[in-house]
Amino acid sequence: MTSLSTVVAILATSCLALHWYSFRTTRSKLSAIPTVGSDTYFLSYFSALKYLVSGQKMIEAGYKKYKGGLFKVPTFETASGWLVVAAGQDVSDEIRKASEEYFDADQAVIDLLRMDHTFGEETCKAETYHIGVTRRQLTKNIETLFPEVFDELETAFHDHLPQTEDWASYPAMDTFIHIICRISNRFFFPDLQLCKVITNVLIATGP
Numbered sequence: 001m002t003s004l005s006t007v008v009a010i011l012a013t014s015c016l017a018l019h020w021y022s023f024r025t026t027r028s029k030l031s032a033i034p035t036v037g038s039d040t041y042f043l044s045y046f047s048a049l050k051y052l053v054s055g056q057k058m059i060e061a062g063y064k065k066y067k068g069g070l071f072k073v074p075t076f077e078t079a080s081g082w083l084v085v086a087a088g089q090d091v092s093d094e095i096r097k098a099s100e101e102y103f104d105a106d107q108a109v110i111d112l113l114r115m116d117h118t119f120g121e122e123t124c125k126a127e128t129y130h131i132g133v134t135r136r137q138l139t140k141n142i143e144t145l146f147p148e149v150f151d152e153l154e155t156a157f158h159d160h161l162p163q164t165e166d167w168a169s170y171p172a173m174d175t176f177i178h179i180i181c182r183i184s185n186r187f188f189f190p191d192l193q194l195c196k197v198i199t200n201v202l203i204a205t206g207p
Contacts, residue, residue, distance in 0.1 A: 037050065059085060
């Protein structure tokens with residue numbers, strides 16, 4: 001009969017082998033990028049610990065040595081175990097201008113903050129089409145609407161948070177729901193009368 005220690009040893013060996021294989025697979029994808037610290041399986045953990053203690057010094061050393069290119073640092077902060085740094089303005093601009101087909105900022109944030117565990121996979125996989133619409137079509141001529149939005153901001157605060165001689169209390173959630181609703185609708189419907197109608201309908205019907 002197999003002893004408990006044997007089973008534990010087999011499981012530990014299997015986990016170590018799986019982790020080693022994952023490490024080698026990830027490292028092979030980044031093999032063309034030089035490393036600050038060690039990129040071997042065991043020593044990379046010492047470099048990752050060093051990054052926790054003196055990460056700024058490691059980044060500065062990599063920047064000086066590989067300025068104008070890329071370098072990677074072992075870390076515990078990312079799911080891949082590596083932090084890739086762009087050293088220089090030209091490289092940063094090239095990454096910034098690259099298509100989302102090659103660089104996914106949303107996935108980078110999910111990876112860094114472990115959002116698949118903290119917010120759930122459904123949240124991380126949600127459609128983000130509204131971000132592109134907001135960046136381009138929705139805000140294309142946003143500066144022309146500033147006078148109307150500012151006017152609504154002043155009016156909304158005056159209506160819902162009027163100045164008083166003494167202290168006054170207001171329900172924070174309900175008050176700011178009305179204010180935000182009015183300001184948002186004035187952005188979408190610059191016409192004052194139409195904005196008031198839409199706002200009243202939304203507030204009356206509720207969420």
